[in-house]
Amino acid sequence: MGAPDPFESSPDETRGEMMRATYEALRKHGYSDLTIQRIGDEFPKSKSLIYQHYDGKDDLLVAFLEFLLERFKADVPSDDDFEDARDHLLTLVERPLADPDDEHVAFLGAMAALRGQAPFDEAYREQFADTDAFFREHVADIVRDGIEQGVFREVDPERTAAFISATIDGAQSQYVTTGNEAAVDDVRRELTEYVRRRLVVDGEDGS
Amino acid sequence: MGAPDPFESSPDETRGEMMRATYEALRKHGYSDLTIQRIGDEFPKSKSLIYQHYDGKDDLLVAFLEFLLERFKADVPSDDDFEDARDHLLTLVERPLADPDDEHVAFLGAMAALRGQAPFDEAYREQFADTDAFFREHVADIVRDGIEQGVFREVDPERTAAFISATIDGAQSQYVTTGNEAAVDDVRRELTEYVRRRLVVDGEDGS
Numbered sequence: 423m424g425a426p427d428p429f430e431s432s433p434d435e436t437r438g439e440m441m442r443a444t445y446e447a448l449r450k451h452g453y454s455d456l457t458i459q460r461i462g463d464e465f466p467k468s469k470s471l472i473y474q475h476y477d478g479k480d481d482l483l484v485a486f487l488e489f490l491l492e493r494f495k496a497d498v499p500s501d502d503d504f505e506d507a508r509d510h511l512l513t514l515v516e517r518p519l520a521d522p523d524d525e526h527v528a529f530l531g532a533m534a535a536l537r538g539q540a541p542f543d544e545a546y547r548e549q550f551a552d553t554d555a556f557f558r559e560h561v562a563d564i565v566r567d568g569i570e571q572g573v574f575r576e577v578d579p580e581r582t583a584a585f586i587s588a589t590i591d592g593a594q595s596q597y598v599t600t601g602n603e604a605a606v607d608d609v610r611r612e613l614t615e616y617v618r619r620r621l622v623v624d625g626e627d628g629s
Numbered sequence: 630m631g632a633p634d635p636f637e638s639s640p641d642e643t644r645g646e647m648m649r650a651t652y653e654a655l656r657k658h659g660y661s662d663l664t665i666q667r668i669g670d671e672f673p674k675s676k677s678l679i680y681q682h683y684d685g686k687d688d689l690l691v692a693f694l695e696f697l698l699e700r701f702k703a704d705v706p707s708d709d710d711f712e713d714a715r716d717h718l719l720t721l722v723e724r725p726l727a728d729p730d731d732e733h734v735a736f737l738g739a740m741a742a743l744r745g746q747a748p749f750d751e752a753y754r755e756q757f758a759d760t761d762a763f764f765r766e767h768v769a770d771i772v773r774d775g776i777e778q779g780v781f782r783e784v785d786p787e788r789t790a791a792f793i794s795a796t797i798d799g800a801q802s803q804y805v806t807t808g809n810e811a812a813v814d815d816v817r818r819e820l821t822e823y824v825r826r827r828l829v830v831d832g833e834d835g836s
Binding site for chain 2: 451452454455530532535536538539540542546551554578580581585587589590591593596598600601602608609611612613619620
């Protein structure tokens, strides 16, 4: 899946270091055993800087989710990197479910831990709502492009995007909470097949 | 979705009451703020009974997941309740994503909270691995039945089941961690469409 490293080359060095420290502490300890003290242990500068910026663990973690979404938005590949919308969408559905390396598993574990807080905390819920909406819109844009290019059938872009996003999220969450690699591989194959059959014009021949 | 009440008519009354107390405390407080004390507050008998049976919060919560899986297995509807495998599978994919009532949302929130612990705790991981495997096998059995009955195409039952299971899980998790009802409704419609087009023989006519 390619290890994400959203902490590099942050325009604000201290903020980037604080976010990296949050991530390192979160992936080690999970949400429940996470403390500002433990985040401070991963931070190369004075711990007091963290207290100056954030009101506590949840405030810092919500800022961390916001930071990830910003970087995620900045890192979205351009259409120019792909032959057409078909190539773009197939890459997008294959990549997050293929060859999970340790770094990416740790990242997904950290996300699962924070999602687990969302049902009980409005600020987390808003942040995940923004993140999910951004990913869905991104997928819907690719679907719309494909319809315009004549490579996709006239499907409902929002509905298709919601479906793809839920499937990827579910497969990643199941993988990181069970360790079952065969299942995530099955989902990846079937999701690719879904794109080929349901979206791609004359898809049966392409598969 | 129909409120699950796996705590009723437990063959062991005290165990059922302990599991219900765990659930009530979990849905109120989430994982992180959950304590044996708070579980005890929901338990009609002496708190000391809880300490006698369980080594601590995680031991009790893993037992709680085990209990849910047992009840889930016992409550799986029989083939006789459905016209054929097509009817069975369409009901199975529609029900968990339709009309979420408060009770079911609370239940899914509790599950998301416990999934969030799994990347950091082997005992939780094993429990979710069992639960996910059971649901996948259940779906695969229905798919196999449908192929035998001639109502489904010759798809790969395991791969299809992994895909359906990931999609339902992802949609539920996204819903309960964002509150976005429109998205879960989109997923439900598209998943139904997937079953009709990909599995059902002559499915295009049936939709």
